[in-house]
Amino acid sequence: MRKDLEYNDALIELWVDACKKFVDIKEEKYLLLSMEKLNNHLRIPQSPVQIYHYFYTYNYLWQFKSRFFTLEDDDFWKMLFYRALYEEKDFNLTQKIIPFLENDIKSKITDLDLLYNKAESIKTKIYSFEEDSNNSLSISPDFILNQAIIRINSDGLISYRMISENYIINEGIISNEFWNDTKMMEIYNDLFSGPGDKKFKFNLTEFGKLLYIFLPKLIRDVFKQLKTKERNFTPYIYFILNDMTIPFGLVYDDNFFMLKFSSGYKIGEPPLVGVAFGQVAQEESITKTTLNKFNVLIIEAANAKSPLKWNEEHKNKTLIFPFPDAFEELNHITQFFNTCENVNQISILSGVNSTREKILLNLSQRASKIIYFVGNIFTSRMSPKDSYFLTNDNNLITFQEIKYALENNESNSKPLLFFDAQFFNVDGKRLKNTLKIFGEIVSQFNYNKISGIIYQAHSLFNEDTRKIKETFYLNLFKNDSQGVALLKARQQYKSSIAISSSYILFGKPWHKL
Missing domain, CATH: 3.40.50 (Rossmann fold)
Structure with a gap:
């Protein structure tokens, strides 16, 4: 018989299942009661396997709470720890997250390699829900992204629509996680608050990585699967949001993720008839007989x-x-x-x-x-x-x-x-x-x-912002679309990524001047 203070994975999973049922039927009162019971059983884990189970469960807790409740700091950092270590295997970023965890759990985290390797052996055996398999997307190796829409509505519901160069469409809704960027906005505002002491000790690259792992796993997996062979065009991503969130141009995946795509934003509801994409023109030099003025x-x-x-x-x-x-x-x-x-x-x-x-x-x-x-x-x-x-x-x-x-x-x-x-x-x-x-x-x-x-x-x-603007306009005058013109300016001045990424385009990125 287990002692009351021991980590009881069976009871934890029982209450996780109860939480999931109340999330599905949108029953907030009983969801809150079930989460209280779940928190009571989430004792401090002792073994590497229990530590994985603990953070895995907190990732679910984040998903459950993101739809209905104000999220607590502890939930946020435990979710990020899980994704940084166990999903992205980013040991450096994980080390930066550890100071924000509670002292009791921090003392148990001594060897990230050991924790990751132990988790690998049980990932296929740990509990999950049928919905998780529905929230995955397998993309053909030949799928080459032309255009994508990512929609986040007023409730935080995330949907996506992607079109390949052969006009193959992949679309769907992320039903197991809702967008709740309150804490990310706090870190973003702290990062760009000017000189002085910072509450969060992240540099711009580390913040970009946090923003990347903050994206639902399905979105991350989608972009990981996209073919990255040389192309003669730049893909477009059009974000439709009810409220402006952190610029996605700051997302960083160890390979300048958003320096591969041109992006634009629409604030408000999408049109009832949907969004009509423009044609993606091949980006090659064209001899013109007339000069647009x-x-x-x-x-x-x-x-x-x-x-x-x-x-x-x-x-x-x-x-x-x-x-x-x-x-x-x-x-x-x-x-x-x-x-x-x-x-x-x-x-x-x-x-x-x-x-x-x-x-x-x-x-x-x-x-x-x-x-x-x-x-x-x-x-x-x-x-x-x-x-x-x-x-x-x-x-x-x-x-x-x-x-x-x-x-x-x-x-x-x-x-x-x-x-x-x-x-x-x-x-x-x-x-x-x-x-x-x-x-x-x-x-x-x-x-x-x-x-x-x-x-x-x-x-x-300053001089950097003036050069970025000059480059943007020169690209526009060469008949680049607005999104591509801005992207090329960012690429040219990626050493000043904080400055170049601060330029935001509202509108369809495929529009030309």
Whole structure:
């Protein structure tokens, strides 16, 4: 007879089975009670086999909780430990996760090689559910990905649709795990919070690996199986999300996973008729008899002269919303477009010319292919869709007004919008982590009236960001799609992956200029 404090795998599996049944029938009350019973039996394991059983069970607990409940830190780190060690065999990453585990279990983890090898002998014997086999996908060795859609809805339900170059379709729903990125967003925000002490001691590559193993196993397995032979085109991945999450461009699988794909995002519900893919053009040099020329509109709203406030320390008035890099960015992009033979005409609204009336007039009447904004965006977390620019004549232009002006433009030019911006809240405090806010702002745009939106998530302006932008536009002018143009810029500056991955494309990545 076992003692009460011993690890009892039979009782654990009994309560895991009960939890699974209540998950299936969406019975939250009894699921919660069953998980409490399960936690009571999850004693500290002693042997390597028990340790595997323990973390294997916590991976299930994560899946059960991800659908209904706020997730606890311990659950999160135990799930990541299981996936890093037992699914991905990443000993280095596992070592970085161990400090976040509870002290009682940390003391039992002394030899990762031993733990992994012992687990290999029982992986086929441990308990599982029939649903697990349904949540696996076998892809033909000849399947070469052209395009993929990954959809995460408001409930966290994940679905996918993949199309090969021969138009073979693989699609399905991940029914055993729901997307719950609260903890990952906390690590992401900590990583990009600027200088100072960090709560989480992960570098960018390690965070990319965490993000990779955070993906459901089916998604990881899908991309592992995809054939990686040389191709003359770049596959597209289109993410449809209800809320913007961590940029998938940061995913790292030891081989620059997301530097192999071009990606774009849609925030909101997919269209009722579904998503129509564009044709993937072969990326080879084509001799052109005509040169495409495009009109560019540049809009500055950097509040460089007002509003002002009294600075008691310096005994003078200073800007309330300083944007010290704005005019260097403005001058750089203007000079760059002036040297591009593909640019037909540049219209610049800056200084006294950047008024509410002139901005709305140009947005609604001018046939521009690129509209470049540099300035301060003011937003409320309660209602990001009502965010606005403060123009240089001290008027407001809301994003709704920008949207309506573009929709009423009869030229049908479908411009690409590019934002180099700082963000402030209604109290005048500069915001650093704006990913979800900007995602909600741009969710209101009609992407039948524009070709896409690009913004930089970290509001960083330096020589590297300028080179990335130049490379992106030059690729666009060579007739690359927006997704491929951005991907090639990332590939060229992968030594600055944190910067290059911070550029986010909202819109279908296969759209061209």
